Amino acid sequence: MQQTDYIIELAGHKKEDLSVCLGCRICASVCTVNDLEINANPQELLMNLFLGLNVDKDDPLVRFCTNCYRCTSACPWQIRIPDIVRGLRENLSTGSVFEHAIIESINIWGRMYEPYVFLRASLFVLKDGWARHMFRMMEYVINIVRSIHVPHKVKRI
């Protein structure tokens, strides 16, 4: 299956849903990624997908979209661009070690088991300069320790 069809299907859209895009670029004018002084244009991404062109890992939205839905909220057709970006990330396997650990945890136990996620991603967390934030993170570490339990095994769907 072509990347476009696969992603649009993942995001729960039909290709025709994207054809309603008017090209007004209001999505670009409100996009959070532009607050980072990075040029992002959701409308261009939609257009590329609609034309069947491949979007790569370096697209600013694939790298930085924060799922804030400001674009959806501003869009005259309420197109859920963040859902499409999530589909793209899944398709291009762009997730960080941390995100992979979360998905692994859900696949094994049916829930996110935080002790596993943090152990699995500890090297990534240390490398990414998290050590200097450890003091501010203590509240969350304490919460995890206080609520520690054996992973719950959810019955498979």
Next chain:
Amino acid sequence: MDYSYYPGCSLKGSASSLDRDVRKIFNLLGHNLLEIPDWNCCGALEYGGKELTNLSRENIRKIEDGPCEIIAPCPACYKNLKDANKDFNFKTNFTVLHPLELFDKELLASLKVKHDLKGMLFTPYYGCVLLRPEETAIKNKYIMEEIITFFSGEIDGEKVRDKCCGASRLFASKMVTEKLSKLLLEQSKGIIVVFCPMCHMAMKMFSKKRKVIYLTDLLLYVMGEKKFL
């Protein structure tokens, strides 16, 4: 009144204090929260696959004979459950509610106030998912402001209330979250009040000395269940 309760993964771990406080407030209001048996993760904002709405659909199915009103305090879980409830036809009519949707002036007036918020300045911060997309957003988009001013607190941060702190990229691209959170902190004043466990983590991480609290902390302080904010 009895409600079905979907805590979600964060509230069972890094945000367990929020879980404890939500249960306490509901208990004080005379409501029962019945945790959905054997619930699975809703996929939050990490899962990109087709399974996303299926996960929440199964969670709703697991309620069976339980109450039809589902309380989900985590905004990402709330959105996913609401999407699933909209996309599938269940035999029973379920309603997905965020705790904020239960508050109105009548309920606030019925609370026993031990401390008021006079002279205190707050920035109510909703983040993204509670307010967007429109079809899954909470009904009253100014409820936190109404709660704070009802107890005589002062409000700031109109500019930042619905901006993004970048929390969903916290463990994928720290630079994004750091820049966005610092931008919000610069543009706001006073204590930051949130209801999202991820926004709490992102704002607290980069806030240095600014206080970041859950709205539940504020309510329990007002009711005299907490001594300090």
